[in-house]
Amino acid sequence: MRPSAAPVDRLTPLETAWGMPYGRQLGVAPLPRTPPPAGDGTRSPLRAAFEAAVLPALRRPPCLVSFSGGRDSSVVLAVATSLARRAGLADPVPFTHRFPAVPDADETSWQELVVGALGLREWQRPQWSDEMDVLGPVARAVLLRDGVLPPFNGHLHEPVLAAARGGSVLTGIGGDELFAPVRRYPVVRVAARRAPLRARRVPSLLFTAAAPGRVRALRTRRHLPVAFGWLRPDAERRLRAELARDRASEPLRWDASARTWVWPGRILQVAARAKERMATAHDVRVVSPFSAAPVLTAAAATWGWAGPRGRGPELARHFGDLLPAQLFARETKAGFDGAFWAGPGARFARRWRGGGVDTGLVDPDALRAEWLSPLPDLHSLTLLQQAWLAEEGAPTR
Template sequence: MLRPTPFDIASGTVLGVGPPIHRSGPPAGPDPLAALDRAVLPALRRPPCVVSFSGGLDSSLVLAVAARVARREGLPDPVPVTWRFTGAPRADESAWQARVVAALHLGGSWQVLRADDDLDLIGPVARRFLRRYGVRHPVNLHLHLPVVELATGGSLLTGLGGDQILSGWRRPPPPTARARLARAHTLARELPRRHRPGRLFPWLRADVARQVHRALRAEQRAEPRRLGPRTAWHARRRDLLMTRSAFTAVADDHAVELGHPLLDHGFLAALTALAGHRRRTSRDGLLAEIAGGALPAEVTAPRRKARFLEVFLRTPTREFVRSWDGTGADPDLIDVARLRDIWSRWPIPGGTAALVQQLWLAAEPAPAPDAAPTRADSNAEVTW
């Protein structure tokens, strides 16, 4: 399993891109939807086929493809599993979740998990995850532990990769003059911050902050502009490779066959054949083109992007950072006094989330080796 380095954890940023991957085989046809059909089939043949379903565009697409393939092949329907959060309005996607599930006629198998502080960075679910696997990337991977447990002995499909493959960092131009003006104003406000590493990474030593800032800007500039090279480039980034590695380790511990259809090589090849030459494309427009009218309109309809930081910054983290006395942090990377000052105010920066987990874990007694994983916490409510 790939692990984040102390530098990754301290900076809250995973950078680096691997070498190009050359694959042989017949040329792909420009039908990404057919490629997705093939990508989900192995998981459907190993029921229960659980789909990690947030209601966003990526997981909705994967769920819709899995449902249509299951019915065409006479296999059991996929089982959408969704988290609902109290006290996190910006993470609320319940309306879209209900619309998509209704359009796909999957209400009978839909499972909804409800969380309050359960998914905090060092809450009950994260503690089980951290004690078994240590700090991993991304810091919110523990959210999937109860979902994997529900899929034990079967399979799990995710929408992993959508943020990178279908959109990346380069955004299409705003569609209207008003939107272009609004973006220009936003960039004008952000520009001073982009050139002041201490503002972006104030908890790091000044020399370390400059190093991280230079590396981050260089990687952002290196992102290819055309969709084909861009998807291949993102698929090789340490960020995504580390996520896949940790996800696989958790799935293997529960005898779960894991699938990420949006990162399937056949899908990436078909997407490149269809649109790899394009420089500008919107995410929802690209998904609608992939669906080609074969999926319900609710699946690819544009929607607000949910924000999940408030799901993971809850009471356990707040209490821990307020009581932290400065021990355990690496003074070669961290400005300890500055971090304590930053953590004295709420909410804390999302870039320090991995540090919260690392320092909490360092303060905890060592767990028994190879402790057996347990089922989802008893206080997580499941509704059908």
């Protein structure tokens, strides 16, 4: 798929209608195939690259860590704490959002386990009611200052950035991309002897491994979950076709995918640039080590063509000395949907006058019906922010 010439911190009209970026970003070159940095006998090359990505943030205090208690943010906090103490720098400060009215978002026990194990004394834990709603006061402030930035819940980092003014913020962004298998992973699992070869699956495996990209795109197109009611039929067909071409262009090898498909991907690049745009207002340096180029390069060299053997096992392998073992084995994950749909967004949806959306791509009546449902599809909420900005805010800069 040809790289997109769209601005690197903005969504295209069709991406806005779908709520996510896709494809590859023009001007972002694939990462070179280079040997990973050498470890020192106690740290793996991947761990060494991760620490090198974290160190500049520690050298620009105050250094806050956006910490949810999940595995990715826990690893970032643990690495930053260990590295700071070895280098004689100030401890990083975890910053955790608390949503007492959203039970699914409660990660208190995991958070306390990690902070206790690390022996950190300072921990910022603001509590919110509806302030983090998709159109709550924090989101509206970001919309008025920066315009519509992906993802729709990116304003969650605004209080962290404000608290770190003049310093730095570490995030766990990029973990999902780093640990994602290639979409043809069943072929890789069989080839790497991570799964048995069953005779009935041979034709399917051969097709996914060897079929030309155009043929795979046609097959993929039929099964993509993009049947959103607010998209007009022509827009849905175009989106389905573009997504299928993009997914069919992903290399079969995991290491090649990480360097040439994940790194230049708009889903990674757009979110990173959007965070940097937000951080500029607070004179903050944002560092997301999981999506840092040297870390992806080291991961490609470490995990090779077959890729990682799962998030938990790989995190335990490279960072297991820093955190309690049960953290890496956990299978639960917090849910924050209730925090993002807590009142203000729904109230605007009820009074929405139909403006601010591209009616060539979007059916306003169907979109309104989606927003008035008990919990709208999250893919539609970028359009909600765009509509609010057009009707009640200020023009996007």
